[in-house]
Amino acid sequence: MxxxxxxxxxxxxxxxxxxxxxxxxxxxxxxxxxxxxxxxxxxxxxxxxxxxxxxxxxxxxxxxxxxxxxxxxxxxxxxxxxxxxxxxxxxxxxxxxxxxxxxxTSQDVIDTAMVLVTREALELLDAGLAQLTAALLALAERHIDTPVLARTLMQPAQVSSFGFKLAGWAAPLVRARLRLRDTAARSLQLQLGGAVGTLSAMGAQGRxxxxxxxxELGLACPASNWHTQRDEWVRLGLEVAVLTGSLGKIATDLALMAQGEIGELAEPSGVGKGGSSAMPHKRNPVGAMTALAAAARSPHAAAALLGTMGQQHERGLGNWQAELAEWPGLFLSAHGALAALNEAIGGLQVDPARMRANIDALGGLVFAEAVAGYLAGFIGRPAAHTMLETLSRVAVESGRHLADVVSDAIDADPVLRNQVDLAHWQSLFHPVAAAAPGAAAARALLGHLHDIQRKDETT
The missing domain is CATH 1.10.275.10 (Fumarase/aspartase (N-terminal domain))
Structure with a gap:
């Protein structure tokens, strides 16, 4: 090739x-x-x-x-x-x-050959997945209690745990490993059918x-040939495409968090790595870039595989040949993305201080939901939500910290002034406390992922 x-x-x-x-x-x-x-x-x-x-x-x-x-x-x-x-x-x-x-027949030779080389390709993907998953899980354990901004619709939303974000990156990779193995067990099959799939030339000895x-080849022996029944085979290719999409998700988040204005993460640096031909100061996230390029290509290859499934009668005319041409590209892209992210995550530079600074720079606005939830116990949820919407606008327009604006509002309200626990509502503005639910979710997810891996190792 x-x-x-x-x-x-x-x-x-x-x-x-x-x-x-x-x-x-x-x-x-x-x-x-x-x-x-x-x-x-x-x-x-x-x-x-x-x-x-x-x-x-x-x-x-x-x-x-x-x-x-x-x-x-x-x-x-x-x-x-x-x-x-x-x-x-x-x-x-x-x-x-x-x-x-x-x-x-010719298709027996070619399909079986593609199965054999695909088995090698899957071994490379499995090894890369094992390495990347281990690195992400180790980072997640280390940063369970590290506060970081969670962002929805590309905007700051709440404070979460960076460990939870990392565990979320790892979760689809753990699942992908299992699904690839499971799908491979069914799809890595011998192809042997003869001219029209009936093994007629070999008579009773064909089976x-x-x-x-x-x-001898270490492959599954199907109940019949699969010359034009490509469901199991195509499903394997689609699993590779889904894996590449999951790698693209990691790369997207990494690239966004590595933007200079955000500065929460950085890929490993070195001579000639991530530089610019014009701007000496640039530090480009080349690992994320490679994975994003792979993720951009894979949907088209996956769609092409699906488009080739309507193969005519007992041997496809054109569509089988198109499938053969598309097949390697999925694995080439997936392994390129895996290798790039393994290098990036293996030397990932995490800046908890910058994460904290980005939280602080928002003047307490990301704690508005938690404060509204607390005040709802006194004035009801609709009233508390409306109150924090108004106070958030006041904080933005005045340039004041939301905690100060909320404090003034509580002092001005006789009901709240006499009932609200000052120390408690003020603690809602602490990033570490705000990250606690994310940390708890991270611990639960990490436990689940480790359980999956342990079960996989024993089967």
Whole structure:
């Protein structure tokens, strides 16, 4: 697979290598090798033929570029691959060459090869997810009691716990790991159906051959072929797209909190990292940028997979080929985003003092709901809400702290002046106290996530 300069910028060498042309071709040869061995085990072909075929199922023996080029004219790279394999086997054993690819079809070879390389791709994603999740959970534990502004509709809302925000970032990643494994268990299947999916050329031995191959390849053996029944396979691709969307959510928040005007977070710095070609002072969040780019691309690839599902009869014309072309991009983007965020979160610089300063700069307005909730016990919720709406406007217009404005209003109200606990309502303006519900929610969520991980480890 040829990866462009700009694709390379948004992915990793490791994931590019998984879907490299040579890797996919080798996976196709692996299919042919296992097919021959399984058929020999069932007495369909001679053992010597199986050995002769397996002995030359090695991608470096072939001109991969020529195979790819010939595949364009043939309509499938499997066709020239089988042709060249047959010729190569014939050089050593003429009789054995007649048994190459017996009873199989091009889609069997290609789909199984894609399953094999996708399994490697999923292992990379799983490792990256494990690393990122662990880093986020560790940070969340460290910052459970750190007050931070929660923002809704891009505006300051209330004071929350930064640990709760981090645990919220980690939660969909923990779920993604489980769902990817669960979906992979169903979708990483052998493809073996022959010309129209019935294994007619192999007769009664077809199912036994399939079971032998699946066992040797470490894949699930489906009840039938899935040439044009792509539901389980596409579902796996969609799970990767959802994961990338979750990574994009983390990147969005990180980028916003790293803005100079906010300054609550910063990605790790270093020579040549996040700089600008024009502005020496710039410190760009390149990890977040990479993950956001991946998240922007994935919905289109996911939609393309869904769009290819209406495949005609027993073999798709154009839509299966489109699916094959789209498939690697999902994994390239997801792993690029994971790697970028692992680097960013691994060296993330958290500034609790700036978080506190951003809270203080709002003059107490973010505590208005808590104060209204307290005063509702004396004057009812509607009246308390209206009162704090009015007092918040007064605070903004006068430039005074909301606590001072509320204090004046309580003193002026004989009912409130005689009933309100001064020390209690003033404590509602303390950031650490205001963050307590978020901290409690963080502890509960972290406990839940750790339970999920422990159960996963024991299964």
């Amino acid at each position: 040829t990866v462009s300069l700009f694709d390379n910028f948004l992915t990793t060498r490791e994931m590019s290598a998984v879907f490299d042309d040579a890797a996919v071709v080798q996976a196709m040869f692996r299919f042919e090798e296992c097919l021959a061995r399984a058929q020999a085990a069932q007495g369909m072909i001679p053992e010597a033929a199986a050995r002769a075929i397996a002995g030359v199922c090695k991608a470096p023996l072939y001109d991969i570029g020529a195979l790819v080029h010939a595949g364009r004219s043939a309509g499938s790279v499997a066709i020239p691959l089988v042709k060249e394999l047959t010729k190569t086997v014939a050089l050593y054993d003429k009789e054995a060459s007649s048994f190459v690819h017996w009873g199989s 036994a051959v399939a079971a032998h191959m699946a066992d």
